[in-house]
Amino acid sequence: MSTPATTIFSPALAARFDKLVTLYPVRRSALVPMLLYSQDEVGYISDAVVEEIAVRIGITPLDVRNVLSYYSMLRTKPVGKYNVQVCTNISCMLKDGYGILDHCKQRLGIGHKEVTPDGLFSLEEVECIGACCWAPAVQINYDFYDDLTPEKMDKVLEDYRAGRGKETL
Structure with missing residues (x-):
């Protein structure tokens, strides 16, 4: 449940995530929006994205992957422009x-x-x-x-x- 020392995200997105987790009574509720914003910036949900989001929310990477596998709009492979x-x-x-x-x-x-x-x-x-x-x-x-x-x-x-x-x- 912390902000990583280094981030794979742009400073703007990292700041957005820092604020986003404070808007919900339960940090985990920010998971789907964080995945969607990550996908928009990175292009897909990479292993590095999964790892960092897990740290930011304070859950396991497996918890992130379980949600990731449920939603068809979330991609784990790059797509075209x-x-x-x-x-x-x-x-x-x-x-x-x-x-x-x-x-x-x-x-x-x-x-x-x-x-x-x-x-x-x-x-x-x-x-x-x-x-x-x-x-x-x-x-x-x-x-x-x-x-x-x-x-x-x-x-x-x-x-x-x-x-x-x-x-x-």
Whole structure:
């Protein structure tokens, strides 16, 4: 239950973590937010991230890994700069979510949980992303795209490849 002497995180994130653990009645409650912030900064949850978060919260690395293994949005391997998540849950499936997934596989030349050789894109099939009314839907990093067709998906991918994704606007 202490701050490590050295940290793998940026000074800003380390300070955020120091404050975050004081906001909850139980320090362990900060675990999921800390994992998400770590993933945003590091790119994935590495062994070093697990170790440092365990020290910061005062729990074992196994406790951190148990939580880490439960949440599908937490990654233990690096992904591409743009992580393309295609929803194939019931609403999206009925509106050709699998067609969009297959189109992305063909277009990017990669499969589920794979990364393009240039490291620009990764692809994964995911459960519901909460855009059922606008199916089929895709999330790229934290940006949502809905009511997709293969042609619309091509435009989205081209925009990201050219550095014009939503997050850059």
